[in-house]
């Protein structure tokens with residue numbers, strides 16, 4: 001079976017409707033909400049007005065009940081409730097790390113599970129969002145890579161993670177807003193809305209899955225997240241990470257326009273073929289050329305190269321020097337993010353020693369390129385980079401090898 005998408009067909013299921021026959025409005029464009037209302041029987045003018053109001057309530061106020069949408073006529077609210085819902089993913093489990101990182105296992109309407117992670121820092125808070133249940137790819141150091149791809153997440157399920165995070169962090173505005181839509185709001189005296197002091201300030205598409213293999217839904221979700229009348233996150237605060245799906249990179253830059261992170265992880269074909277097997281399809285030269293052409297990348301908005309530090313695999317001084325050479329050869333506005341390998345049960349790699357990571361970082365810094373070492377966060381709850389995996393089963397090594405082989409064959 002082919003999945004909808006632009007490139008590289010993989011198998012997936014369909015996304016079920018939440019709330020029985022009722023249509024979930026989360027994830028629809030404004031236009032989509034308008035036409036859903038028209039399809040349900042509203043005339044064009046009413047649908048236009050109501051869609052604007054509903055959008056504002058969903059994405060600016062975080063409201064999930066039509067009854068709370070106080071500028072919509074009282075008589076109309078039950079009519080909406082019968083036909084539509086404003087959904088949220090179901091929380092299966094929620095965990096908190098000793099370092100404050102939080103991880104949620106979420107379930108979609110069809111029971112499929114995926115994870116979301118929130119990483120608080122002194123000056124910001126980053127939500128790590130999943131784009132797929134499982135992953136088609138099989139990077140050998142990644143726990144998600146040991147899962148088969150179950151299906152793509154829909155735009156609603158992707159943006160739903162952000163909405164849920166706002167719910168749990170208690171970060172929806174209360175009180176009056178500048179918008180005239182709120183004139184008959186019942187909580188007028190609750191004070192004025194301010195966006196300052198929010199915990200959730202940044203989003204990274206670095207959860208489960210390869211976002212560029214689910215381009216349309218990821219794009220739809222991020223457009224909603226960036227919409228000024230709503231969540232209104234700046235594209236500068238959103239980063240999309242790809243393992244190197246070269247044919248989709250230019251479109252990601254042109255049509256989504258967020259920051260790009262590229263999972264490079266190795267500087268020569270032999271090692272990258274082994275640890276990021278997508279390299280056998282799109283090699284390092286092609287990948288770096290696509291980075292050089294990435295729309296919107298410049299010295300103020302650099303491309304991040306992610307580099308997982310694997311003991312005796314990709315962590316020598318010569319590797320660091322080659323990384324610098326490549327970045328310079330392609331004249332890339334780049335920074336390097338060194339990620340100490342996060343272990344998971346059954347992983348065949350070890351993390352480089354702290355001294356090795358430091359030496360690797362120094363070589364890159366000395367060439368004038370920034371190469372900070374990422375502090376692992378949430379390791380105790382398996383929430384760190386590459387530790388996410390939703391199925392509780394623990395496949396044998398033979399089973400893992402079989403999955404890896406299948407995935408490789410599917411890549412062609």
Ligand code: SAH
Pocket residue numbers: 139141142143205206207208209210211241242243244262263264306307308339340341342343385386387
């Ligand atoms: N699928 C996307 C997003 C992945 S997660 C991608 O591959 O880019 C974000 C980063 O974590 C990627 O660079 C990924 O390669 C890295 N990663 C995966 N497993 C890891 C592990 N066990 N330890 C450290 N980083 C890991």
Ligand code: SF4
Pocket residue numbers: 135136137138139142143144145146207208209210243263386
């Ligand atoms: Fe998939 Fe990214 Fe993990 Fe590779 S690192 S297996 S692309 S989630």
